[in-house]
Amino acid sequence: MNRKIRMGMVGGGPGAFIGAVHRMAAALDGHIELVCGAFSSDPAKSVLAGESLYVNPSRAYKSYEEMIAKELALPADVRMDFVAIVTPNHLHFAPAKLALESGFHVVCDKPLAFDLKEAEELEAIVQKTGKLFALTHTYSGYPMIKEARDMIKSGIIGKVKKVMVEYPQGWLATQLEATGQKQADWRTDPKRAGISCCMGDIGTHAEHLAEYVTGLKITEVAADLTTFIPGRQLDDDGAVLLRLEGGAKGVLTASQISVGEENNVKIRVYGEKAGLEWYQEDCNSLRVKWLDKPMEIKRTGGANTSAAAAFHTRVPAGHPEGYLEAFANIYRNFALSLQSILKGETPKPEYLDFPTVHEGVRGMAFIEAVVASSNENAKWVRV
């Protein structure tokens, strides 16, 4: 018999955005409860945040070090099972490392780390400790993205020739960081975000989506990154030509200055026999464009979809599922896998369908290759 999985959170205090998303995603399916957190480096703020989240004040910690130490001192049937890390990029590595080495499993926000070196070290730690590690690349959690991946894997669209992936946003089209807006502030700061803003924050989502859906690795990139807003230190826009395994070509664009764009990440893949198209604004539809018959629209919960698509769907077709449900698919799979492990069982393959530290390393390698290429006037660079 299973029990609820217990989560401790690092970050996610007042003014945070993604922390609340992680909490809703973790809560949705009822398998996970939030039991503790180091929500803020200000102890009072951490307790206050904890209270609003129904966390016992004694378990609202002032740092992740304290959290890990004190949780370890609690009885096993009370102690948190895993740590959810929802801090800025430069604060992923240390808590993840400590958590893993202290015996806790980890869910970490993306990109994985501050740089590739950290990422590779983290991968080694995960391998050494054998703990479960999930990276929250939300978009591969959508049912219709599973469907696209499964169609391609099945061979039904033939060999993949071309991938178009884009992630347009407009929220950094002005110098928002100058207003003190917290999200903009750290993402545009090389000390906290790393060597890239746009490519790190959303380019990696696009990169992950391309590799996840096609099953092909990106082998080379030629990138032109731009900083459009004067005074900004990192890129806020970029275009990348892609070469992938097996001769496929691609184009990846990401932008934070595309005024008026919300978050409409989109992927198109063209094989020999069909093209697939998905975009977040109509996230429950997968357009299948055949060579010689009318376009079909596959739907979340609809007819003729794969087992994996169905497994990641909660309500019948026509009841829109969205971003939080896609995010929750990562948490639910992580929880189901952890329950299996706690029972001494091997998690079912469908439970393990979530991004791991390995996808995180790919993302960091992508960032470094793209920045290197752009720095050399869009020269081709191997990933």
Place this chain on the structure above:
Amino acid sequence: MNRKIRMGMVGGGPGAFIGAVHRMAAALDGHIELVCGAFSSDPAKSVLAGESLYVNPSRAYKSYEEMIAKELALPADVRMDFVAIVTPNHLHFAPAKLALESGFHVVCDKPLAFDLKEAEELEAIVQKTGKLFALTHTYSGYPMIKEARDMIKSGIIGKVKKVMVEYPQGWLATQLEATGQKQADWRTDPKRAGISCCMGDIGTHAEHLAEYVTGLKITEVAADLTTFIPGRQLDDDGAVLLRLEGGAKGVLTASQISVGEENNVKIRVYGEKAGLEWYQEDCNSLRVKWLDKPMEIKRTGGANTSAAAAFHTRVPAGHPEGYLEAFANIYRNFALSLQSILKGETPKPEYLDFPTVHEGVRGMAFIEAVVASSNENAKWVRV
């Protein structure tokens, strides 16, 4: 300081659909925990369901009567706070009445009751007991529906002239009930569903949406209901001409035999200066069609939306929210209201923005008027 609200569930055992939806909706925001349930009339099944939901076996009851009696015997700081009723229509009244009269608050699935008489009696009980009562008309929980209501209330579109509301589905286009499918089985059975299938199950959603958005009551209906599937005892399709307060006119259609339609409930309202259009397939957009300037698309989380729209939004614009989030808005508001009450405070008006027993009575009155009209060859009948 608030505490989590404790939920007991009636119904929602194996094979159920809406019970799981209620649980996800209640869980999403972290304010509610499921502590007990009478999930099935079969005691073993109820315990099994409870286990899978992390409910203590001692609180997985075999009937709502047992649940209410035994919970009353528990200490106040353990006892459930409210009952969620997710059973078929004929099993709403009795548990709701007992719960209310035993001092519990209630969330009830729609339509409110088996017939108008039960509904009116329930309204009287709610008034007498002073307990909180929420009815889960999901669609008025969408942020862009709040926006539409607020625009109309503000007068910006002028006097409302015309309402078009439709709810097309295709899932009962074959005699699904003959296969033993549980959802189809009870909805087409007059002993459990009441005098209408299509109008009761989804027509009332459309009716509620029309009245909620426009702020106008439907005063008269002329209806043509049809049973297209041979052997079926209740309507599976219907069209209703509407007359509303203030001279507005309308058309309401609902269908369960519109092959290939999923669940695309849609409302259009035309005033003197603008028309509004919303449909569930693009639930995060509200189309505003002006008399003399280009159409605008308001968006969940986007610019220029009302306080209420923002209050019912969880993530920034472009991260699609869907059906479960709309459903969760009812539960969250119910929980926030209950927390206020538990603290001896009056809930804020925005917390009380959910359908109540009164909207349930309206729905039952609508069903009876529509069936009466159809029985008299579409004669106009007052609601």
Place this chain on the structure above:
Amino acid sequence: MNRKIRMGMVGGGPGAFIGAVHRMAAALDGHIELVCGAFSSDPAKSVLAGESLYVNPSRAYKSYEEMIAKELALPADVRMDFVAIVTPNHLHFAPAKLALESGFHVVCDKPLAFDLKEAEELEAIVQKTGKLFALTHTYSGYPMIKEARDMIKSGIIGKVKKVMVEYPQGWLATQLEATGQKQADWRTDPKRAGISCCMGDIGTHAEHLAEYVTGLKITEVAADLTTFIPGRQLDDDGAVLLRLEGGAKGVLTASQISVGEENNVKIRVYGEKAGLEWYQEDCNSLRVKWLDKPMEIKRTGGANTSAAAAFHTRVPAGHPEGYLEAFANIYRNFALSLQSILKGETPKPEYLDFPTVHEGVRGMAFIEAVVASSNENAKWVRV
């Protein structure tokens, strides 16, 4: 060998709308040339209009009577072949009658006549004279409407159960006629438009579309017509419950006060095995919603479309065709039929695929039934 067909026009002078549409539709395919016209009852205006249309001043007439008389006096190889009537409703009958009885073929704008009596008389004249008569119900000229008709005729969607047809417009949402706007002026005047404005002008388009696509006649109507704009003498909005041959049901709505709506005529037909959906805003797509497989989108010029759809398509898929092309399909078919007749041949069936005087009589009967029903508080009235 064929020759160009020669057109004479009645109406379509300065300030007219539909006359220019007829001329472009007639010109597009190169089979028809405008040789003369009675463009205005003001002789100077008629000559001026003619000049701008490259019509010889000697053939710009001051009345249709003059036109018919003088053209008859011209040599056969110069004389017009047919008359295009593009005047308001009350001026259809007389020129059509005279033209037909003088040996000319006729293309006439819709609705056919001022009232049903005129319409029936015209049908008798057409039968007696044996002349070709086309009525410009544009929307059945769209390739994807042909496709829908052909799919239904083939039986692939099974027996038709339900038809939803709507024609929303907003252009008469204010008292436009009071400004002297010519189109609004005559359409709202019972002396020129007949007994209905909205149902006559656009309701008949919807009615024709429903009958053309399904192949079923509307047998009974229950209608609620409204005049929303104070001071207006005719209906500007209406909703009609439909009963069709074979037990099918339907809903037809038309409105001229639906603020912000352009012209998005839409039809949905549900059979036993599939539903079809078409609307003018995406006129090159036909949505096919299957009972048990993903929705398909058939496209103008695309794969798996009928011979008739292809015959009415001019450019490869993806090059949008629109309203003028649909309109031109009527003129082209009329011209091809006339060329056959001039050669003494029977026109091919695909040439004769355009609305005739018979569809015009149906439309007038529909108007009268709808107005009668509405006058008796939405009583069912036979068409």
Place this chain on the structure above:
Amino acid sequence: MNRKIRMGMVGGGPGAFIGAVHRMAAALDGHIELVCGAFSSDPAKSVLAGESLYVNPSRAYKSYEEMIAKELALPADVRMDFVAIVTPNHLHFAPAKLALESGFHVVCDKPLAFDLKEAEELEAIVQKTGKLFALTHTYSGYPMIKEARDMIKSGIIGKVKKVMVEYPQGWLATQLEATGQKQADWRTDPKRAGISCCMGDIGTHAEHLAEYVTGLKITEVAADLTTFIPGRQLDDDGAVLLRLEGGAKGVLTASQISVGEENNVKIRVYGEKAGLEWYQEDCNSLRVKWLDKPMEIKRTGGANTSAAAAFHTRVPAGHPEGYLEAFANIYRNFALSLQSILKGETPKPEYLDFPTVHEGVRGMAFIEAVVASSNENAKWVRV
């Protein structure tokens, strides 16, 4: 007083595609009549084609040389006014040169010529002869493209930062040329198409659209062209990074192997204050995405559009105009300009709003730069 403009056609015989498009576009508005043609190099075929087009057999010529010579010999009031060249790329230069130097005006299909050298020579001839020259880059003929250009020119979206333009097609996803399909045959043949297939045929449309809408020249390109289909001699897919005047960046993609794509050319432009989006599948809408207010959708014939948008619109909003209407806008403007010239007047600026030989030279320069860049592994090359 104006007269109809007389057109002679080079090409457009049996099996041709674009010739028929030119004829419909020229015919639509009634200002142009087809009087002669060298429709095929086979004299019998040319006569046959002419007959089907109502061209006098004496004016169905066997070559453009014959046509020009014989037309010159006709009286001035009978003789063609201009030559429409609708042949493959390698057959543009010679007839255009002869026509211009013989005193005829020219409409020419795109791309302008076989190579940049020819293009530049043609530009010089146009300048020397002073004849009118139109190049049929259809897409800039759409009303909503005029609107986008005018909005940008007005400064309302601020300085342009980013341009995304794409032209996906799938019709060459198989080796169609091997089947003898005429369109595929010449486009993939370097002897007739020039140095590029995909970039020449549709990449130049995208390039023209980008420069036309933004008013900015592309200054540098970095391109990765691909030939996906074995045995094909020219590119069938390509992606191009763009740098434009004033620091704007861009991405241009064109593909003929994107299976299932029809012809959905799309442009997005992001300025400081708004983003604009247009795509051919919804060609009557222009999405305007503001920094700080809801998205607006401007519509062909709708409110708040520019004088140029209105001038290129034929029917009221909601009556879809399409590809042929956009194409016809070039012909109509060419005819109106020519009528002015024939009267000894200077054409109004709005008449001269069509692509000329200059835009043709830009296109040829673009092709050469893109191919050069791709040949050097996507090195940046100046246009």
